[in-house]
Amino acid sequence: MALLLPGGLALLAGLDAALLLLGLPAPVTTERLPQVHGPVLVLGFVGTVVALERAVALRRWWGYAAPAGLGLGALLLLSAAPLPVGQGVLVLGAAGQLAVYAGLWRRQESGALALQVLGGFLATGSALLWWGGAPVATSLPWFAGFLVLTIAGERLELARVGALGPRVERALLALGVAVFAAVAVTPLWPRVAHPALGLALLALVLVLVRYDVARRTIRSTALPRYMAWCLLGGYAWLLVAGGIWLLLGRVDGGPAYDGVIHAVFLGFTMSMIMAHAPVILPAVLGRPLPYHPAFYAPVALLHASLAVRVVGGDLWGSAAALQTGGALNVAAVLAFVLVAVWSSVTGRRRELRAPRARARRADVPTASVAPRVAEPVR
Ligand code: HEM
Numbered sequence: 001m002a003l004l005l006p007g008g009l010a011l012l013a014g015l016d017a018a019l020l021l022l023g024l025p026a027p028v029t030t031e032r033l034p035q036v037h038g039p040v041l042v043l044g045f046v047g048t049v050v051a052l053e054r055a056v057a058l059r060r061w062w063g064y065a066a067p068a069g070l071g072l073g074a075l076l077l078l079s080a081a082p083l084p085v086g087q088g089v090l091v092l093g094a095a096g097q098l099a100v101y102a103g104l105w106r107r108q109e110s111g112a113l114a115l116q117v118l119g120g121f122l123a124t125g126s127a128l129l130w131w132g133g134a135p136v137a138t139s140l141p142w143f144a145g146f147l148v149l150t151i152a153g154e155r156l157e158l159a160r161v162g163a164l165g166p167r168v169e170r171a172l173l174a175l176g177v178a179v180f181a182a183v184a185v186t187p188l189w190p191r192v193a194h195p196a197l198g199l200a201l202l203a204l205v206l207v208l209v210r211y212d213v214a215r216r217t218i219r220s221t222a223l224p225r226y227m228a229w230c231l232l233g234g235y236a237w238l239l240v241a242g243g244i245w246l247l248l249g250r251v252d253g254g255p256a257y258d259g260v261i262h263a264v265f266l267g268f269t270m271s272m273i274m275a276h277a278p279v280i281l282p283a284v285l286g287r288p289l290p291y292h293p294a295f296y297a298p299v300a301l302l303h304a305s306l307a308v309r310v311v312g313g314d315l316w317g318s319a320a321a322l323q324t325g326g327a328l329n330v331a332a333v334l335a336f337v338l339v340a341v342w343s344s345v346t347g348r349r350r351e352l353r354a355p356r357a358r359a360r361r362a363d364v365p366t367a368s369v370a371p372r373v374a375e376p377v378r
Helices: 002-023 033-058 061-078 082-109 113-132 136-157 166-184 191-213 222-247 254-285 291-316 318-364 367-372
Strands: none
Touching: 002 033, 002 318, 033 061, 033 082, 033 113, 033 136, 033 222, 033 254, 061 082, 061 136, 061 367, 082 113, 113 136, 113 166, 136 191, 136 222, 166 191, 191 222, 222 254, 222 291, 254 291, 254 318, 291 318
């Protein structure tokens, strides 16, 4: 929980900076916030969450250095410390993540992990580029590749895709390598690399959609159905991002820049986080996060507001649609956090009440209900 806190602060600061970038009033205003919005959210928030989950899987004390480094790096970016200090700590955190992957690799090699390792190299590369003075626009494909490959690897690992056999695993790995290679050459040959990245992303997402169990579970109920909506919505936005890169090549400003960035980071990444939170966070935090239909509200708001922003704002050029969609994007992410906290707190209460109720039903006073055995036993 302590290691997740800097990630949470990075999220709030990144959202605050998002409002400033949209030209809207925000609770906190500093000169640096808009400048660090992207890296704070990608490496500080998502990076910390991913690194923490991997460190829990590794079960070695030193594995926690990676989320600690990424979280601390984000806090330093937000502080008055010179920018290169925070940027340097982010590089260390991302490199620590590679050490965690090495530990996991020694324990068990797999195609799923190989995809995550490729993502880890891109995260480290993105942090190095930014530290070395490259503009965020240059790091953008690296950020995107980091998150896409990490999430594709985790999908495979969760066996939703991998259950379909080694052929699919090999295809995903080959496409992952194509994404990695295209990203790696973006600084050298941007004219060819960006369309190639778009093409590789489109192929990757088509294979994911083709074999992901989400296409079937969308007809089931409760959590599997909720997850399927989030997953398919996320894949759709990745198609948009791949299409923009394929057709327009390198974009480093203007509406297409806003569109490609947020198709990847809000439409795909945030939707994936919303999908997996009820499955992954309980394992990381040791607290329940039971599914509730209320989870649908922030997800629907996220996708609808992003459509308003991208279609109305970026495509049609309406400043009002860009601002309204953007502000509602922020509201959707905050609403998800609130629903998750509420679900976790009420789930915990239900969990604590459950042994008592079971004991009453069985007439057995357990340790946790012992002080209450004086109550009438039904
Ligand atoms: C939640 C609502 C969000 C809003 C309203 C928002 C808004 C913005 C705006 C207005 C820009 C400037 C775009 C331009 O220069 O054309 C921007 C850039 C960016 N955003 Fe967001 N954003 C949000 C969430 C996110 C998230 C969740 C991530 C990543 C996980 C992200 C990553 C980025 C990146 C990497 C940039 C490029 C920054 C740069 O060039 O310095 N954004 N965002």
